[in-house]
Amino acid sequence: MANLSFRGWLRLRRTDHDPIGVLARTVLADRDWPRGPGSFERYRAYFIEAGARDVEIELLRQAWHLYAYGMAAPQRAVEPRSPVLRGEGTGAPIQSGVIL
16 A cells, blocks of 8 residues: 555545545546646645635645555554544535536
8 A cells, every 4th residue: 555646545535425535536537637646735736726615625635644644554544533524514515526
């Protein structure tokens, strides 16, 4: 799992029934999603350019942290603490295709 890209990690989450699953499905359906080596800043810039809302950028940040943590310590489960990851308090659900 050490060589898994962020997009590859999202591919594993595409069937999840939570905001990260929605993010994964959205990214995987986006033909313009940046390819090749990536970083949080690269993906954040893409989100901003696409007109993402603050809550969507926060979801990306949370997903990136879970991804990065999983690459460092894949044996440990991470319980989402953020209301965004739990799907609470976002005001409106993130819908596939809205931001990308």
